């Protein structure tokens with residue numbers, strides 16, 4: 001479905017392949033990404049990338065069916081209950097599968113009270129339940145482990161194939177990032193970083209749903225502020241995903257995009273931290289439903305009471321993964337319904 005962003009060109013996956021001489025070169029490649037010298041930079045692009053196939057919606061043999069799932073012709077967006085972190089799955093009406101962040105990995109970090117190992121404990125079993133064996137696009141909004149710590153396990157799982165991996169391009173050479181890029185290389189998954197000078201960048205997820213990257217900053221002052229900000233539109237229903245973008249990014253996108261940020265469903269930035277969800281930003285987005293992905297009893301104090309009040313002030317209904325479990329949103333393109341559910 002065409003929309004107001006359709007005048008901008010699509011991200012191309014046909015740019016010259018970049019050979020991969022090893023992790024030592026990854027820093028050089030990411031530095032080139034930071035320089036922003038290409039549109040939709042292929043950080044790694046194998047010549048024999050796996051062809052795309054769609055997962056069925058019938059569920060895998062032996063997997064328990066979900067209590068709720070989308071009807072034919074609907075878009076589904078699932079905000080997973082994965083403790084202190086972010087992970088959202090999208091299935092378009094025509095069956096394209098997208099994952100935005102994948103939560104914390106197998107960490108003993110005591111800050112994370114609720115389930116960690118999000119890929120193995122939550123996301124992979126869910127994908128099996130809905131019979132999804134291919135992810136067309138996987139996005140790591142930024143290189144913090146509560147968003148991509150389990151992503152290597154996910155894209156490395158042989159039960160899945162992955163079409164594209166998108167990263168912010170922020171140079172943050174932690175072990176989880178190293179493992180993620182090494183796994184993408186081993187599985188021949190093309191890795192892209194959007195060019196901040198060529199936004200918005202349209203993701204190729206078919207014509208029924210549009211998804212545009214509205215912001216990224218690989219040279220940001222922090223990993224949080226490098227976050228990929230994505231707007232997705234199905235008919236008259238829009239979603240905005242902001243990763244852990246904070247004040248600086250919210251001001252920037254508010255000035256640049258203004259009312260084009262408007263979205264009925266907002267994935268609240270940075271787990272409800274007081275450093276995000278500024279009034280200037282919320283006044284442009286005007287969310288009706290605000291989803292906060294946050295862990296029970298987290299030591300960060302997320303979500304902050306003042307943020308909850310700001311969301312109420314704008315008229316948004318608040319949904320929280322720590323209190324309600326995974327948050328399912330279904331849309332026929334005209335309207336939407338929100339159904340929290342324990343997976």
Ligand SMILES: [Zn+2]
Pocket residue numbers: 085086144146147244270271
């Ligand atoms: Zn986070």
